[in-house]
Amino acid sequence: MKKYNVAILGATGAVGQEFLKLIEERNFPFNELKLLASERSAGKTIEFMGRSYIVEEATPDSFKDVQIALFAGGSISKTLAPEAAKRGAVVIDNSSAFRMDPDVPLIVPEVNPEAIKNHKGIIANPNCSTIIMVMALKPIYDAAKIKRIVVSTYQAVSGGGKEAIDELTDQVESLVAGRSVEANILPSASLPKHYQIAFNLLPQIDVFVEDDYTKEEMKMVHETHKILNDYSIGITATTVRVPVYRSHSESINIELADALSPEEAKQLLAKFPGVIVQDSPSEMLYPMPLYTSDKNEVFVGRIRVDKTVTHGLNMWVVGDQIRKGAALNAVQIAEYMIEHNLI
Template identity: 60%
Template sequence: MPNIAIVGATGAVGQEFLKILAERQFPVEELRLLATKRSSGSLINWQGREYEVQETTYDSFKGIDIALFAGGSASTEYAPAAVQSGAVVIDNSSAYRLDSKVPLVVPEVNPEDVTWHQGIIANPNCSTIIMAVALKPLEDLSRIKRIVVSTYQAVSGAGKEGIAELEDQVRTWCQGETITQYNTFPYQIAFNLIPRIDVFQDGDYTKEEWKMVKETQKIFHRDDLRVTATCVRVPVFRSHCESINIETENKLTLEQVKTALAKATGVILKDDPSQDIYPMPKDSSDRDEVIVGRIREDFTIENGLNLWIAGDQIRKGAATNAIQIAELLL
């Protein structure tokens, strides 16, 4: 059984790593919980045993087989040291995703890419993962020429701090007070939408939007795949939603699309407008499947489709996908 290290064990994704390792009965010989100096010394109970969190150092990975990095600056600082110690790093940050020497893997889409890793495997952006799982069955029916995606991203995407900020602002509003405090987001997020996630880059697209473009192309091995994205933060605690419009090379019938999605691994088809049934964040929270619905033909182009998806950002969009990669390694 492998020895496992979790870097960022006290954060939202780190805590989800522990939960999912237990749920999936992932074999663990030794578990090493690592975090910042500030969090070192804290105790975490897992599987009936208490573990003390250690400060992450360059020497933290001796004897470790798989190192799960929850994200952040620790990845660039400590991932090379983990590899030098003999561990395979599965990294949740954006640091290595577009490195040509590093596989970027969604197990339902491109599991074969795990085989050419050189010590580091990158976990894609949460919104990219959720979209890729939903679109893979359609790409298999007919090559996708173009993707237009708008995301509705929960505050959990900003970690524990994002969740706490929304909670505090809603509490303030309910008490009849004016909301004046916001640190995690550039504006008040309670009862508001913020059409900016991460920093602005080329063409006034945000880094989050460019992630969806470039990561999707890499995962599908399709440099010719045209992708454009608008990423929006919404006042929802957990689970992202996405409105996706695609154009395929060949005409796909709605029956073909729904049949493929219903059979796809990691996908739940939830699409019955007559009964008011469609995906919502509350349905996808705390589960690993991507839920797909509101499937319609786009009548403005010859081979166009619209769909609406929901997926848990912390689970499938982060921790579960990383642990599925670890399962591929085993």
């Protein structure tokens, strides 16, 4: 099998580390591997598959002779992704910088792989919550067309980075010990005000934008339209940060154009690649973040009729946002390109 020179930008972060795990787990065909990061993280050593790699500071010339560049995300993507593409690399970017660019495909390989071939050197990975949702929507959309989506998310703190994970741990330990709690990270470190996440819920992820929706909520709207290539769907979202370490959950209500029973929906979802149906009320079987963390699949349960609308369904969807919601989706895009001779 042909092997490829691969660069990982953001190698020291949570998504970058997940890239490395997946490359090893999936026997990804790499030849040379470059681990890149900001100046602050440059010089660190990472042990990987029996070798020691020195993390290099990312510059435009870092991508010379690189065929596949996996970007973990962040503002640096805006500058370095075009530079990497100029040097012949295909960039698979996990940031929001290019998702809505009409010249950049926004890809979930199980959902819209046909769009990959239109890339011009950069391919965008969708938002983690969007990926998890469209994995559950696609087989239903194909069978019965979707008119409207109402989604509420319950997003783990790992979506806010390692600092948010550490803050949840520190706050829980402080509360149990009877100490005062410090809040410096959530809803976002860049915001002027912060709230306790331990034993609490925060109905704000990212900044507020038009009509008092958050940027995270509007990402789910705009990205779902683009991925499904259907701008007629009415979509409204509420995104909430919850005191869970890993794996996002979503309550999704859909109004369909055609009739589809819960049993038919379960059968369609069970056949869809990357989805596992866990739905048996009599056995109290349904997806939960504790048991879906570190799993590659998206889990769907609580599928039932919404009797308040014609052709309505409710479902509960859970997926590991660092795996399928980020790193795994990007690696799968690269694997698809290799398999179909697109790189």
